[in-house]
Amino acid sequence: MRLSLRELIRRPGRFVTATVILTLIAVLLMFLGGLLDGLLRLSTGAIRAQTADAIVFSQSSQASFLRSRIEVADRQAIASADGVDEVGGLGVVLLGARVPGNGPRDLANVALWGYELPPVGVPAPPAPGEAYADELLRADGVEVGQEVLIGPARTPIKVIGWVTDTAYNGQGGLWADLGTWHQVLAANRPDAMLPDGVVQALAISGPGSPADVVAAADAATGGRTYALTIPEAIDSIPGVTEQQNTFNQILGVTVVIAMVVIALFFALLTVERTALYGVLKAIGARSRTIFGGLVVQATVVTLIASTIAAALVIVLDLLIPPGSIPLYVSVGRILLSVVLLLIAAVIGSAFSLRRVLHIDPASALGSST
Amino acid sequence: MTEPALRMSDVRKVYSMADNEVVALDHATLTVGADEIVALVGPSGSGKTTLCSIAGGILEATEGSVVVGGEEITDYGDKELTTFRQNRVGFVFQSVNLVPFLTARENLLVVDELGRREGRPARERADRLLGELGLSDRSKNLPSQLSGGQKQRVAIGRALMNEPELVLFDEPTSALDTDLGQQVMELIRSEMKSRGTAAIVVTHDERITSYCDRTVHITDGVLRS
Numbered sequence: 223m224r225l226s227l228r229e230l231i232r233r234p235g236r237f238v239t240a241t242v243i244l245t246l247i248a249v250l251l252m253f254l255g256g257l258l259d260g261l262l263r264l265s266t267g268a269i270r271a272q273t274a275d276a277i278v279f280s281q282s283s284q285a286s287f288l289r290s291r292i293e294v295a296d297r298q299a300i301a302s303a304d305g306v307d308e309v310g311g312l313g314v315v316l317l318g319a320r321v322p323g324n325g326p327r328d329l330a331n332v333a334l335w336g337y338e339l340p341p342v343g344v345p346a347p348p349a350p351g352e353a354y355a356d357e358l359l360r361a362d363g364v365e366v367g368q369e370v371l372i373g374p375a376r377t378p379i380k381v382i383g384w385v386t387d388t389a390y391n392g393q394g395g396l397w398a399d400l401g402t403w404h405q406v407l408a409a410n411r412p413d414a415m416l417p418d419g420v421v422q423a424l425a426i427s428g429p430g431s432p433a434d435v436v437a438a439a440d441a442a443t444g445g446r447t448y449a450l451t452i453p454e455a456i457d458s459i460p461g462v463t464e465q466q467n468t469f470n471q472i473l474g475v476t477v478v479i480a481m482v483v484i485a486l487f488f489a490l491l492t493v494e495r496t497a498l499y500g501v502l503k504a505i506g507a508r509s510r511t512i513f514g515g516l517v518v519q520a521t522v523v524t525l526i527a528s529t530i531a532a533a534l535v536i537v538l539d540l541l542i543p544p545g546s547i548p549l550y551v552s553v554g555r556i557l558l559s560v561v562l563l564l565i566a567a568v569i570g571s572a573f574s575l576r577r578v579l580h581i582d583p584a585s586a587l588g589s590s591t
Numbered sequence: 592m593t594e595p596a597l598r599m600s601d602v603r604k605v606y607s608m609a610d611n612e613v614v615a616l617d618h619a620t621l622t623v624g625a626d627e628i629v630a631l632v633g634p635s636g637s638g639k640t641t642l643c644s645i646a647g648g649i650l651e652a653t654e655g656s657v658v659v660g661g662e663e664i665t666d667y668g669d670k671e672l673t674t675f676r677q678n679r680v681g682f683v684f685q686s687v688n689l690v691p692f693l694t695a696r697e698n699l700l701v702v703d704e705l706g707r708r709e710g711r712p713a714r715e716r717a718d719r720l721l722g723e724l725g726l727s728d729r730s731k732n733l734p735s736q737l738s739g740g741q742k743q744r745v746a747i748g749r750a751l752m753n754e755p756e757l758v759l760f761d762e763p764t765s766a767l768d769t770d771l772g773q774q775v776m777e778l779i780r781s782e783m784k785s786r787g788t789a790a791i792v793v794t795h796d797e798r799i800t801s802y803c804d805r806t807v808h809i810t811d812g813v814l815r816s
Contacts, residue, residue: 378758506677508705
């Protein structure tokens with residue numbers, strides 16, 4: 223191990239090419255991962271923020287808020303069911319908002335929520351005509367104290383504070399009481415207007431596990447509604463699973479490319495060092511010692527590349543204007559990328575094992591190389 | 592009575608190549624005394640390297656018996672031969688073959704790193720050897736900063752680091768000019784004799800045999816004194 227580390231320190235030039243290529247791959251891996259996380263945050267924030275155990279939709283809604291409609295009777299049935307002890311109405315409407323100071327066609331995309339049970343980080347429902355705004359809307363020029371005009375009917379909503387990570391479907395959340403939401407929906411989407419007391423969905427909790435709460439709610443309405451746990455509700459958001467699958471495949475291919483690069487680089491290095499390894503074996507080096515040195519070098523090169531890449535991605539994140547692209551750089555994503563690259567490094571360098579095992583110490587004798 | 596450094600009895604080495612068998616060493620019997628220096632002379636392809644490889648535990652004999660410093664290695668497997676090489680023999684290779692990114696001192700210490708891992712005693716032995724070989728002021732130099740003769744002296748030091756019973760020199764002067772070759776052979780002789788260590792010196796060069804106690808010729812895998 224000391225031998226391989228000394229080579230890294232004294233002959234860094236030999237490892238520059240591999241380090242540069244791996245750095246680029248690591249940047250790609252972290253950047254793509256950051257984009258996936260950013261897109262998921264934008265799509266799912268409002269649902270992830272729910273403190274409830276489950277969300278109830280009407281039977282034919284296919285878990286779409288916009289298609290769902292929970293009647294008063296069903297709400298009462300669920301609220302009185304054993305295993306459910308907390309029920310709150312929930313509804314959303316996606317609209318454009320005119321922000322003071324912006325041009326007339328420069329609309330901010332908002333998801334106006336009506337709620338009763340406050341999500342994580344969102345205070346209790348504000349007074350009618352007021353809303354808490356997601357920080358994402360800062361990029362659109364929204365400020366606390368402003369009155370934004372929602373939808374074609376230009377319904378005024380006063381922003382009274384900020385909340386974080388509550389976007390939905392790529393749009394910044396505005397969190398209002400159910401009455402305000404009903405009013406905005408009726409004024410701007412008359413086709414989707416709901417009678418008083420009727421909501422799109424219910425956020426429900428109970429003393430048991432989320433699965434128990436789901437079962438209790440489903441049983442209470444005789445099949446007119448169905449409940450999903452929060453993770454299931456997140457996966458049901460249109461496009462979320464597809465986004466995850468697509469990005470994960472790209473990330474997987476990127477890790478495989480990293481593995482191939484490491485495998486090729488260390489295979490070439492091993493071929494180049496055949497004579498040296500023959501000498502080392504002749505004077506008593508075991509194959510596992512030599513192979514261990516290769517793995518150590520691959521690991522160190524990968525760690526250096528990952529560290530540089532992490533720094534570059536963090537700088538990139540700071541340079542990119544907020545709201546321009548959905549990049550979300552997190553410690554978790556960076557660590558996951560580093561772990562994946564380290565696994566790729568170990569597997570990649572393992573491709574040289576057979577070659578190391580086959581190096582004959584006898585090649586050191588009678589050789590003029 | 593002192594155990595011989597090497598006792599090879601009726602050793603054969605046969606390589607199978609497709610349908611043919613090539614006999615590289617044919618019933619070779621050789622005994623090297625505890626502090627004896629033997630020159631092994633023969634043309635290319637005569638079996639010199641095969642003999643050295645078997646004596647040094649790099650190759651396994653097809654038939655016969657090999658005993659080095661009283662240790663019977665004939666039936667050793669790869670793992671046991673590796674341990675044997677770490678502890679009982681030293682090698683000086685034809686083209687020196689120092690580790691290019693290690694200093695002269697580290698090239699000696701690599702033997703300890705790969706084998707016994709003694710630490711401080713090994714460091715002291717390396718410093719002592721470098722002093723004896725006239726390389727104290729070059730101990731921190733990389734091989735690329737050393738002359739041919741200095742590299743050969745480092746290689747000799749490396750071969751002596753594990754205090755071997757037997758050192759195998761493979762054409763130790765082939766890369767050196769005549770004067771330097773003679774100096775290296777004088778150094779080899781004095782180092783071996785002062786330690787009471789046996790050596791086999793493989794060479795094409797008959798002039799080198801004068802530095803050895805005995806000369807053994809090998810032709811087509813057959814030894815003759």
